[in-house]
Amino acid sequence: MCKLCWGVVFVFALVSGGLVYKFILSGSVLEASDGRAAIQLSQGEKDLVLSEMRAFLSSVQHIVAAVSNDNLADVAQAAREVGREAQQAVPGSLMGKLPLGFKKLGHDTHSKFDQLALDAEQLGDASHTLKQLAELTQNCVACHAAYRLDLEQK
Numbered sequence: 001m002c003k004l005c006w007g008v009v010f011v012f013a014l015v016s017g018g019l020v021y022k023f024i025l026s027g028s029v030l031e032a033s034d035g036r037a038a039i040q041l042s043q044g045e046k047d048l049v050l051s052e053m054r055a056f057l058s059s060v061q062h063i064v065a066a067v068s069n070d071n072l073a074d075v076a077q078a079a080r081e082v083g084r085e086a087q088q089a090v091p092g093s094l095m096g097k098l099p100l101g102f103k104k105l106g107h108d109t110h111s112k113f114d115q116l117a118l119d120a121e122q123l124g125d126a127s128h129t130l131k132q133l134a135e136l137t138q139n140c141v142a143c144h145a146a147y148r149l150d151l152e153q154k
């Protein structure tokens with residue numbers, strides 16, 4: 001191939017690599033004063049993510065209460081409220097701003113709630129549910145330690 005063609009191929013590869021990095025892997029992130037990665041969001045996007053967070057906390061509260069009453073049916077219901085199916089559709093523009101590590105932890109957390117719901121129904125073992133909850137809430141801790149949400153500067 002001619003030198004120019006190689007040049008074009010090289011530039012194209014660089015650009016597409018850069019785009020993959022920008023839109024799939026890195027997200028829209030700055031380093032925050034507290035050392036965490038600050039994801040840069042609009043007000044509406046931040047509100048959406050935080051409302052999902054409050055749903056997580058509410059579900060954890062319901063699960064703990066239900067376990068203390070040995071009510072595994074309620075456990076399953078509370079967990080499903082934040083399972084994969086209940087997940088709100090995330091707009092593509094917001095998806096692009098979230099770093100890959102954040103999305104993975106988020107998906108994994110929804111899946112773990114689903115597994116907890118399924119096991120509560122099928123095994124009906126409260127101590128197993130508590131173990132799963134302890135493991136699942138490590139995701140909450142890990143994500144909060146690594147990321148925060150800041151309003152993007154325009």
Ligand code: HEC
Binds near residue numbers: 053054056137
């Ligand atoms: C994928 C990452 C991630 C996971 C997993 C995660 N969080 Fe969060 N959560 C965040 C971020 C980022 C914030 C904003 C923190 C900040 O800006 O300081 C937040 C904020 C919150 C808030 C504050 C909501 C508000 O209205 O201000 C609550 C409550 C919360 N999370 C609960 C939870 C619980 C409970 C879990 C686990 C079941 C969880 N989160 C899992 C990333 C995550």
